[in-house]
Amino acid sequence: METFLKVESLRKSFKNTEVLKGISFEVKKGEIMAILGPNGAGKSTTIRNIMGIMYPDGGTIMFENQTDIPRNRIGYLPEERGLYKNVKVMDILLYLAELKDYPAKKAKERALTYLKKFGLEGKENSSVEELSKGMGQKVQFIASILHEPEFLILDEPFSGLDPVSQELFKQEIRDLAAKGTAILLSSHQMNLVEEMCDRLFLIHRGQKVIYGTMDNVKKEYANFKCTIRGTNKLADLQGLPEVQRVEQTDDTSILYLTKDVKVASWLRHLPEQLDINELSIDRISLHEIFIDIATDKNLLKEEVVSHA
Ligand SMILES: Nc1ncnc2c1ncn2[C@@H]1O[C@H](COP(=O)(O)OP(=O)(O)OP(=O)(O)O)[C@@H](O)[C@H]1O
Numbered sequence: 549m550e551t552f553l554k555v556e557s558l559r560k561s562f563k564n565t566e567v568l569k570g571i572s573f574e575v576k577k578g579e580i581m582a583i584l585g586p587n588g589a590g591k592s593t594t595i596r597n598i599m600g601i602m603y604p605d606g607g608t609i610m611f612e613n614q615t616d617i618p619r620n621r622i623g624y625l626p627e628e629r630g631l632y633k634n635v636k637v638m639d640i641l642l643y644l645a646e647l648k649d650y651p652a653k654k655a656k657e658r659a660l661t662y663l664k665k666f667g668l669e670g671k672e673n674s675s676v677e678e679l680s681k682g683m684g685q686k687v688q689f690i691a692s693i694l695h696e697p698e699f700l701i702l703d704e705p706f707s708g709l710d711p712v713s714q715e716l717f718k719q720e721i722r723d724l725a726a727k728g729t730a731i732l733l734s735s736h737q738m739n740l741v742e743e744m745c746d747r748l749f750l751i752h753r754g755q756k757v758i759y760g761t762m763d764n765v766k767k768e769y770a771n772f773k774c775t776i777r778g779t780n781k782l783a784d785l786q787g788l789p790e791v792q793r794v795e796q797t798d799d800t801s802i803l804y805l806t807k808d809v810k811v812a813s814w815l816r817h818l819p820e821q822l823d824i825n826e827l828s829i830d831r832i833s834l835h836e837i838f839i840d841i842a843t844d845k846n847l848l849k850e851e852v853v854s855h856a
Contacts, residue, residue, distance in 0.1 A: 552730035559606035623697030638672035650695035778823035
């Protein structure tokens with residue numbers, strides 16, 4: 549896949565605080581790339597530097613090997629929501645498309661198609677202030693994709709959406725990637741990221757912590773865990789082979805297993821005397837990996853994925 553965006557050694561400080569400490573990543577055409585990190589990690593700062601809303605202190609940002617920002621080919625849904633309040637929905641959509649030099653006739657056709665798709669049929673003549681928060685967000689999302697951008701930046705696109713609308717957004721984002729759009733998505737909803745994204749970049753304290761494909765992150769980072777409901781002594785569980793660590797609350801024990809465990813054989817060799825009312829085996833989720841990193845526990849970490 550060809551690279552659309554290449555960020556290299558990006559640095560940014562506010563007063564004496566270095567928020568971005570030389571981060572590097574790429575977004576390729578046709579992929580959904582997630583940029584993740586705890587509150588204040590520097591995601592929006594990264595996006596604002598890419599969009600030229602603020603300037604980096606160091607490093608380079610290239611769009612198909614050019615430093616000029618190809619604004620007409622970029623779509624951007626910012627974290628700060630807000631559209632002009634007293635303007636009709638269709639007027640604002642056409643105005644924003646015109647700013648991108650997109651033909652008015654095509655913009656109108658596409659706007660009507662998308663309004664229908666997102667359940668806003670007939671709202672084209674409503675003013676923005678008459679819309680609910682979720683409806684306003686849909687209009688803003690439509691505005692970010694109306695001009696058929698080749699690169700789309702979505703900062704928290706799912707916040708405030710009901711589950712049905714979330715599904716619609718998810719499907720649309722997937723369809724856009726399938727058609728070749730390069731997508732950079734920032735979200736705190738780890739389940740959605742896990743479902744949708746091809747690669748992820750996780751920043752913590754202004755530095756890269758994980759960068760890789762979702763498959764690699766899962767393979768190399770998300771070990772298995774075994775949850776047992778039953779009354780068992782902590783020491784007995786800790787003494788089992790391939791067990792890295794055990795967390796116990798009441799009658800539930802979570803056994804975190806080592807990276808190379810052969811799950812089927814491990815299960816076969818569990819001692820008969822264990823008290824087991826229920827047992828499940830799962831991969832550690834992206835949500836758990838995120839909490840582990842964000843709280844500086846690093847309990848799950850055996851090896852950091854650093855290849856793209
Ligand atoms: N204009 C600014 N002036 C001073 N400090 C800023 C400015 N913008 C961001 N910061 C600081 O930079 C750090 C990173 O902020 P940023 O908004 O990029 O984080 P984020 O990862 O997007 O967080 P969130 O998940 O909460 O949206 C924070 O400590 C924030 O206070």
